[in-house]
Amino acid sequence: MAATRRLTHSVAVITLNNPPVNALSYSLRRSIIKEFVDASKDSSVEAIVLCGANGKFCAGADIKEFGSTSVDSVSLNHINDTIESCKKPVVAAIEGVALGGGLELALSCHYRVANVQSLVGLPEVLIGMIPAAGGTQRLPRLIGIPAALDMIVRGRHVPATEALQLGILDEVVKTNTIDAAVQMAMKVLGQPLENRRLGTLPVQAIPNVDTFLDTAVKRAKGQFRGAQAPLACIEAVKATLHLPFLKGVENERVLTASLWSTGQPQAQQYAFFSEREVGKWTTPSGGKWDKVPPKPIQTAAVIGLGTMGRGIVTSLSKANIPVIAIEQDAKQLDQGRQAVNALLDREVEKLKLQGKTSVPGNGLGSVKFTVDLGDLHSVDLIIEAVYENMQLKKEIFRKLSSIAKPDAFLCTNTSGLNVDEIASVTNRPQQVIGTHFFSPANIMRLLEVVRGQKTSLTTIATAMSLGKTLGKVAVLVGNCPLFVGNRMLGPYLEQVNYLLEEGSYPEEIDQALEEFGFAMGPCRMMDLAGLDVGWRSRMEQGLTGTNAPPGAPVRQRNGKRYSPLADLLCESGRFGQKTGKGWYQYEKAGGRIAKPDPWVRDFLDKYRRTHQIARHQANSQEIQDRCMFALINEGFRVLEDSIASGPEDIDVIYNNGYGFPKHRGGPMYYAANVGLPKVLSTLENYSKANPDVPSMKPAFLLRKLAAVGGPPIKEWRTQLGNTSSKL
Numbered sequence: 001m002a003a004t005r006r007l008t009h010s011v012a013v014i015t016l017n018n019p020p021v022n023a024l025s026y027s028l029r030r031s032i033i034k035e036f037v038d039a040s041k042d043s044s045v046e047a048i049v050l051c052g053a054n055g056k057f058c059a060g061a062d063i064k065e066f067g068s069t070s071v072d073s074v075s076l077n078h079i080n081d082t083i084e085s086c087k088k089p090v091v092a093a094i095e096g097v098a099l100g101g102g103l104e105l106a107l108s109c110h111y112r113v114a115n116v117q118s119l120v121g122l123p124e125v126l127i128g129m130i131p132a133a134g135g136t137q138r139l140p141r142l143i144g145i146p147a148a149l150d151m152i153v154r155g156r157h158v159p160a161t162e163a164l165q166l167g168i169l170d171e172v173v174k175t176n177t178i179d180a181a182v183q184m185a186m187k188v189l190g191q192p193l194e195n196r197r198l199g200t201l202p203v204q205a206i207p208n209v210d211t212f213l214d215t216a217v218k219r220a221k222g223q224f225r226g227a228q229a230p231l232a233c234i235e236a237v238k239a240t241l242h243l244p245f246l247k248g249v250e251n252e253r254v255l256t257a258s259l260w261s262t263g264q265p266q267a268q269q270y271a272f273f274s275e276r277e278v279g280k281w282t283t284p285s286g287g288k289w290d291k292v293p294p295k296p297i298q299t300a301a302v303i304g305l306g307t308m309g310r311g312i313v314t315s316l317s318k319a320n321i322p323v324i325a326i327e328q329d330a331k332q333l334d335q336g337r338q339a340v341n342a343l344l345d346r347e348v349e350k351l352k353l354q355g356k357t358s359v360p361g362n363g364l365g366s367v368k369f370t371v372d373l374g375d376l377h378s379v380d381l382i383i384e385a386v387y388e389n390m391q392l393k394k395e396i397f398r399k400l401s402s403i404a405k406p407d408a409f410l411c412t413n414t415s416g417l418n419v420d421e422i423a424s425v426t427n428r429p430q431q432v433i434g435t436h437f438f439s440p441a442n443i444m445r446l447l448e449v450v451r452g453q454k455t456s457l458t459t460i461a462t463a464m465s466l467g468k469t470l471g472k473v474a475v476l477v478g479n480c481p482l483f484v485g486n487r488m489l490g491p492y493l494e495q496v497n498y499l500l501e502e503g504s505y506p507e508e509i510d511q512a513l514e515e516f517g518f519a520m521g522p523c524r525m526m527d528l529a530g531l532d533v534g535w536r537s538r539m540e541q542g543l544t545g546t547n548a549p550p551g552a553p554v555r556q557r558n559g560k561r562y563s564p565l566a567d568l569l570c571e572s573g574r575f576g577q578k579t580g581k582g583w584y585q586y587e588k589a590g591g592r593i594a595k596p597d598p599w600v601r602d603f604l605d606k607y608r609r610t611h612q613i614a615r616h617q618a619n620s621q622e623i624q625d626r627c628m629f630a631l632i633n634e635g636f637r638v639l640e641d642s643i644a645s646g647p648e649d650i651d652v653i654y655n656n657g658y659g660f661p662k663h664r665g666g667p668m669y670y671a672a673n674v675g676l677p678k679v680l681s682t683l684e685n686y687s688k689a690n691p692d693v694p695s696m697k698p699a700f701l702l703r704k705l706a707a708v709g710g711p712p713i714k715e716w717r718t719q720l721g722n723t724s725s726k727l
């Protein structure tokens with residue numbers, strides 16, 4: 001962890017060296033300032049270049065050090081001010097990334113040269129913070145308030161070509177970035193530096209700046225629901241308008257301290273490290289992420305081009321993997337082709353915006369459309385995404401057994417069926433695995449990788465690595481009905497149904513959970529996914545429809561409370577968005593704008609009268625507690641059953657697949673924050689009053705952890721003991 005210095009001609013090249021990403025730890029900062037001050041005093045040095053070792057400039061402050069005393073001892077602000085005020089020209093040579101404090105460091109240099117492949121950005125907002133080493137003050141002075149605000153509030157990693165256009169960079173090169181920076185340093189020798197010191201420059205005025213900033217606040221409130229960091233970012237940038245530079249930097253410090261006191265940065269930083277942690281999978285048999293090499297996937301196939309399949313094809317193609325896309329007949333194939341092509345067109349547009357038009361074949365893998373399974377004889381990996389029907393899936397896997405080459409991997413995108421049962425019909429159960437994508441599959445970051453009993457370590461490694469190649473966060477889970485995410489959703493939606501029965505309306509429930517921070521309330525989510533999906537499953541399970549037990553009480557099944565509300569909606573043809581009606585009404589079938597529907601209110605009021613249910617209108621807190629604690633309780637059961645290896649895995653799943661607000665860390669982190677004794681007592685009270693709702697009976701593991709006072713989440717794993725054979 002040191003900065004080293006060498007002399008090239010009369011230019012001192014200071015290299016940041018702190019693998020893997022040259023994060024600005026305390027010792028690195030100390031070393032940078034020493035080397036820099038020495039170089040600026042050294043009479044043989046005429047200019048200085050700052051660069052990073054191992055092809056990366058710097059990923060910013062060392063997040064692991066936040067909250068510790070060393071953070072401020074040698075502050076990045078002090079380094080930046082020293083660099084900016086240096087009388088010798090200072091050039092940043094950016095390779096790989098210049099993010100957060102890394103870009104702030106580069107902004108304090110007088111010039112910036114970057115490699116064309118590099119990314120720059122101020123992504124602090126993504127870890128619940130604001131750029132607090134002058135970034136909110138220097139960037140607007142360099143590129144103007146609108147462009148700076150966009151980058152800072154969204155935390156976008158900006159490609160070098162775009163950064164050049166924005167004016168963040170002075171030069172972009174294809175190779176030899178450090179040499180180019182040295183040349184730049186020599187070229188500018190003797191030129192005045194006053195207008196290169198961003199902290200001394202004025203901010204360019206824009207018309208109607210107040211309206212502009214008010215709109216930004218409104219947009220951020222709507223988009224980031226309860227997250228404080230985006231609002232603090234706007235506040236910090238706004239300060240450039242009325243505070244001198246140094247006061248603006250001081251304001252960054254005040255805003256950071258205030259954000260820290262909300263607990264949101266800690267939650268988001270936990271989420272950041274959890275995402276990296278889940279990639280380091282292990283199995284009880286000694287399988288380990290860094291010990292089992294994945295097989296390369298050069299070609300892939302997707303069977304079924306419906307909602308999921310078309311997104312999966314796009315995702316593979318985006319990763320430059322050639323794909324064979326299969327449908328059951330020419331008509332479906334044609335529809336699938338059109339849908340995939342439309343999605344790929346959008347990807348090409350995005351690549352163009354990133355200046356990547358020159359990539360051969362637009363940087364996308366080719367897609368071949370066919371109805372012939374026989375075409376799959378030579379692909380490396382096949383993902384099945386046909387209807388959620390065990391018989392159909394088995395039929396396909398049986399055929400794949402004889403068609404696919406012996407070492408091909410067979411994956412199923414089932415959202416909850418038994419992966420072992422599917423694998424059992426093949427001649428290679430060790431190469432069968434669940435790859436559970438989330439809708440829309442080309443956008444959602446989560447991939448649940450479901451390990452069957454016979455799935456080999458190589459197959460796990462390959463599926464996990466494929467997830468990374470696709471830009472997703474892959475989480476290894478065990479095989480049980482509905483796996484992790486959907487299994488936990490069951491009790492959550494059960495509470496939604498009970499709340500509706502008791503007197504809440506869909507829009508009230510959605511509002512409470514959207515206020516909590518969910519991207520979408522549960523009723524809108526059910527409408528989007530299609531109410532008929534659950535209905536068909538309940539019919540198959542004999543809970544409703546012709547298979548239901550004759551004479552069963554309407555609101556009970558097998559001695560447990562049951563809500564027939566969603567069945568009744570489906571029986572009247574209300575399947576959600578696809579039919580234009582569900583818990584809401586939409587402008588048309590397939591429409592997306594949800595409006596409260598008086599029909600639903602009448603229906604619910606009538607239902608309560610029919611069943612003599614006295615109306616209880618739950619407030620937001622009750623709605624949030626009942627739904628969240630039901631979800632969390634099932635999370636504890638998932639851990640007990642070793643279906644997920646730790647609470648971090650569950651949190652990553654919810655943050656990336658279910659629109660859970662990241663500023664709350666994830667459902668299990670939220671539970672730890674609320675306090676496990678409180679979660680336990682709320683569940684106990686509910687459970688006592690409602691013994692016919694077993695899902696709310698507190699899980700054993702929750703009791704166990706609450707009994708020892710609710711330890712911090714990082715200690716839960718020790719209480720879990722060794723993971724069982726499910727993982």
Ligand SMILES: CC(C)(COP(=O)(O)OP(=O)(O)OC[C@H]1O[C@@H](n2cnc3c(N)ncnc32)[C@H](O)[C@@H]1OP(=O)(O)O)[C@@H](O)C(=O)NCCC(=O)NCCSC(=O)CC(=O)CCCCCCCCCCCCC(=O)O
Binds near residue numbers: 021059127129257
């Ligand atoms: C850099 C990446 C894009 C690389 O991605 P990839 O190649 O995919 O690799 P990863 O697996 O993600 O990462 C590899 C490895 O590196 C670790 N790592 C990455 N970045 C950091 C980092 N910044 N710090 C520490 N470690 C990092 C990562 O965990 C992996 O290791 P492993 O976990 O062991 O596997 C990608 O990693 C990325 O995007 N990184 C994050 C970039 C980022 O967010 N940067 C901004 C950092 S914040 C910052 O710079 C803030 C500043 O502006 C500095 C001001 C200082 C403000 C002081 C705040 C004090 C707070 C306390 C307030 C107290 C208040 C009071 O009480 O007064």
Ligand SMILES: NC(=O)C1=CN([C@@H]2O[C@H](COP(=O)(O)OP(=O)(O)OC[C@H]3O[C@@H](n4cnc5c(N)ncnc54)[C@H](O)[C@@H]3O)[C@@H](O)[C@H]2O)C=CC1
Binds near residue numbers: 309385386396437
């Ligand atoms: N819709 C969702 O949000 C999610 C669905 N899933 C799962 O993904 C799978 C697919 O779901 P959807 O895409 O929603 O279904 P869908 O109904 O939209 O698409 C299924 C497609 O499979 C095709 N198909 C059926 N039989 C076929 C055959 N023999 N050969 C080739 N193609 C065939 C159909 O023509 C149809 O286009 C299911 O297992 C589902 O549970 C998983 C995650 C989310």
